[in-house]
Amino acid sequence: MREELVALAKLAEMDDSARDIDAELKTIPQELEELRASVQMLENMLAQERQQLVEAEQLKAQQGAELKERGEGLQRARKKVAQAANMREASAAEREVEANRRAIKEREEELSRIGDTIEAKTASLAEREKDFEEAKGVLQTQEESSKARVAELEEQRGKLLDGREDLAAKVPKNVVKRYERLRGGLTNAVIIIKDGTCSACRMALPPQLTIELQRANELHQCPHCRRIIIHKTLLED
Ligand SMILES: [Zn+2]
Numbered sequence: 001m002r003e004e005l006v007a008l009a010k011l012a013e014m015d016d017s018a019r020d021i022d023a024e025l026k027t028i029p030q031e032l033e034e035l036r037a038s039v040q041m042l043e044n045m046l047a048q049e050r051q052q053l054v055e056a057e058q059l060k061a062q063q064g065a066e067l068k069e070r071g072e073g074l075q076r077a078r079k080k081v082a083q084a085a086n087m088r089e090a091s092a093a094e095r096e097v098e099a100n101r102r103a104i105k106e107r108e109e110e111l112s113r114i115g116d117t118i119e120a121k122t123a124s125l126a127e128r129e130k131d132f133e134e135a136k137g138v139l140q141t142q143e144e145s146s147k148a149r150v151a152e153l154e155e156q157r158g159k160l161l162d163g164r165e166d167l168a169a170k171v172p173k174n175v176v177k178r179y180e181r182l183r184g185g186l187t188n189a190v191i192i193i194k195d196g197t198c199s200a201c202r203m204a205l206p207p208q209l210t211i212e213l214q215r216a217n218e219l220h221q222c223p224h225c226r227r228i229i230i231h232k233t234l235l236e237d
Helices: 002-017 019-083 087-160 164-169 173-185 207-215 232-236
Strands: 190-193 228-231
Touching (some): 002 019, 002 173, 173 228
8 A cells, every 4th residue: 555655645745736726726717707797787787877867868858748738738727817707717717827837836846856867877877887997997907817827827737737647546546536535625635644643633643543654554544634644754765
């Protein structure tokens, strides 16, 4: 088992050397995704504001039409006042005049409010458009630099892991499998034991285990943290 364990230790050392690269390779697409999501959010907000502006313009047109109608109604009511044949008709026509006047005042106030809203929305829309264009630019730059960085990292990784397959072939398949599984959850799945302590979890190993580690007859794992442990003397010969 000795040779296999030595190969495993070398394999783990190789993987360790590429650990930072692997981490960065994992982070890059995540960061890009976050950036894309924020650009998408800005785009959604922009669409929403555009829609609100369209709705405000529609409301303005509708209120404008009503104002015009009320204006015509007022003229008709005034005519009725002038042509009233008796007091009853005159006071009914006066009430009509008053109702139209009130409606006109309300419409005018409403139109003024809508006008303010449109003005504010137009200004914030311009801001949003600027933010969106900026964010799109940042994303594009980031996408390009990320692509270059990934290529650079892949090349470095390829160099560091050159010969990994040959090394892995020297380790029994079930051991490789166990190592890969441990590596999925732990930063360093293989620990070289220098004294009676696991340097990863800092727990003392049973003395008998330390002796067995030096015999290298089988694969051992730290009883506390489950990492594969290999005695340093194996690597020294
Ligand atoms: Zn441990």
